[in-house]
Amino acid sequence: MNTATRLLALATALVTGATACSTSVPAEHTAARETAAVPTAGDQLDWIVSASRHLxxxxxxxxxxxxxxxxxxLGGAAGLSKALAxxxxxxxxxxxKSSKTQxxxxxxxxxxxxxxxxxxxGASGLITGLYLTGQPGSWKELDAELRRLAPRASFATFEIGAGGRCRVVHGMHADTPRPLGSAxxxxxxxxxxxxxARGKVSWNTTMPIKDAWKSLPSGTLQNKPAGTTLTLGQYADYMISISDNTAADHLIHRLGRAAVEAELTRLGNRHQRGDHPFLTTRQMxxxxxxxxPARADRYLALPQRKRAAALPGLDAVPLSQITPWQQPRDIDSIEWFAAPTDMCAALDGLDDRSARPGQPGVGEALSINDGGIGLDRAAYPKVWFKGGSEPGVVTLNYLARTSRGRxxxxxxxxxxxxxxxxxxxDLDALAVARAGVQLAAR
Incomplete structure (x- = not known):
């Protein structure tokens, strides 16, 4: 349910048609290699870049x-050379951006x-996964890539004008709702x-972690002992920056499900029927x-107005009984839903709130992780991101402010x-999202 972290969880199989190549190790890395027996992924990426100039x-x-x-x-050294050329x-x-292995x-x-x-x-420091994806250079190329990527795709790039109006610059099924994942x-x-804003809590209000409110990854707070205390602002940071499911569930319980459901309307979601009742990640x-599918079928068989009564029973299911799934399961009926138009309204609304007194936590949470979009911060001084995923679902949502104020x-x-x-x-979708921002900013 977390695209943000998956963007750096690269595939371990080398993709044919990806770009790779090599030549002698650059001089600036020779000393490092002599002291570090195992090269890092960053070292190998440097090598690929250098090799692209010495075929x-x-x-x-x-x-x-x-x-x-x-x-x-990849067809040996010749295949690498051809791909990179x-x-x-x-x-x-x-x-x-790099870690030891990615x-x-x-x-x-x-x-x-x-x-x-x-x-x-891998453990030896040799490249085990390598992938290159091109960023669409035009709206026509972007549309073609979307059609290639998924049987169902909704996309839009907007410019937010005076009064907070989301104007579609380019879109494909921009008003068609899709499952959101962690977005x-x-x-x-x-x-x-x-x-x-109502004075019910503050960003510094503290709340202990409860075992009954813990969920499964993505995230890390599920590993903290019960009683560990964080501020609500810290929960928000975890929830947005690393898509921590336990953080999200704690906030839903603390604020109340009704308050989150009401927020759908306040932030302009016009496709919220499938969001009621609003599930926690643990319930999902x-x-x-x-x-x-028996439990899911029983839940879906209930009239929508009666499903909220089933949620306490879902909360009682031990985490130890939950196992991951690898193929899509009821993504059109058990999920959270919005269209690109709704995402623009939500990000615009949050942007407006972040500028109000006492609301620094909104922008702080959304600014921690740029979702891998890698925009030049001189040209785009403000970048917000929230994505989501599960089997059969990928969503990426960005707000970017240009140095000219757009x-x-x-x-x-x-x-x-x-x-x-x-x-x-995720990587292909990221290239589409980045293209959307940069094409609109031209």
């Missing part, structure tokens, strides 16, 4: 950097195209901001991950009720 790749150099099975999948040479647009960065390639390059490494947490953040997990929102919603998406769908 072709030798067999020895390819074997020194790419795991054998992955190298074979089609998209390089690469020039970094900004510093890449790296991701935006680059300018051939014909001034923008490319997202991701690298994963529903925007409404929880809105409910918290409303409670703060119980419906889809414990006794499925406010742009992009929403990408992909769904497939029959088949789970491949491991690279």
């Amino acid at each position: 072709p790749i030798s067999d020895a150099d390819a074997k020194a950097h790419v795991a054998a099975s992955s190298l074979t999948a 089609q998209s390089g040479p690469l020039t970094a647009q900004e510093p890449a 790296a991701i960065g935006w680059f300018t390639g051939a014909h001034r195209s923008s490319l997202l390059v991701t690298v994963a490494t 529903f947490k925007l409404y929880v953040l809105g409910a918290l901001s409303d409670a703060v 997990f119980a419906l889809k991950g414990a006794g499925y 406010t742009i929102v992009t929403s990408v919603m992909l769904s497939d009720p029959k088949t789970a998406f491949t491991g690279t769908i």
Whole structure:
């Protein structure tokens, strides 16, 4: 249910047609390699960039950097060279983000195209996962990519004008609702901001973690012992920045489900019928991950007005009885829903609130994680992000303010009720979202 963290959880299988290549190790990294026996993913990404400028790749150099099975999948050194020649040479647009085993960065390639390059490494430090996706360079290319990515796609890029009106710059089924995944947490953040404005709570109000309100990942708060105390602002930061499900559920319980449901209207959601009753993540997990499909079928058989009465029973399902699922399960009926138009209204509403006295927590939570979009902060000093996912669902939603004061929102919603998406769908969707922002800002 968390696209934000998945953007750096790169596929471990090398994708044929991705771009990779190599040459001798750059001099600036030689000393580091001598002191560090195992190169990091960042080292290997640097090597790929350098190699893109020194083709072709030798067999020895390819074997020194790419795991054998992955190298074979790409057709050896010749295949790497051919793939990279089609998209390089690469020039970094900004510093890449990396950990020991994962790296991701935006680059300018051939014909001034923008490319997202991701690298994963194994225990040996050799490349085991490598993927490159091109950013659409026009609205026509963007539409074609959306149709390729998913059988159901809703997309729109908006510019927010005077009075907070979301004007569609370009869209595809912009007013068609789709399942949101964790992007529903925007409404929880809105409910918290409303409670703060009314003086019911403050961003510094404390709340202990309760075992009964814990959920499953994404997130980390489920690992904290009961009684651990955080402020509501900290819960909001966890909920938005790493899509912490336990944080979201604690806020829903603290604020009340009715308050979050009311927030759907306050933040302009015109497609909220499927959002009632508003589920916690634990309740959704119980419906889809414990006794499925019988429990889910019983819930869906209830008239909608009676489903709220079933929620305490879902809360009682032990987390130990919930198991992950790999294929889509009832994504059109057990989820949270909105259209791109609703996401623009929500982000615009939150943007308005963030500017009010006493509401710094809204912007702080939404600014921590840029969702991998990698926009130049000189050109885009403000970037907000919230995404979401589960099998068969990917959503990405961004608000970006340009240095000239224009406010742009992009929403990408992909769904497939029959088949789970491949491991690279998040990266392809990210390239679409970034294109939406930059095409609108021209």
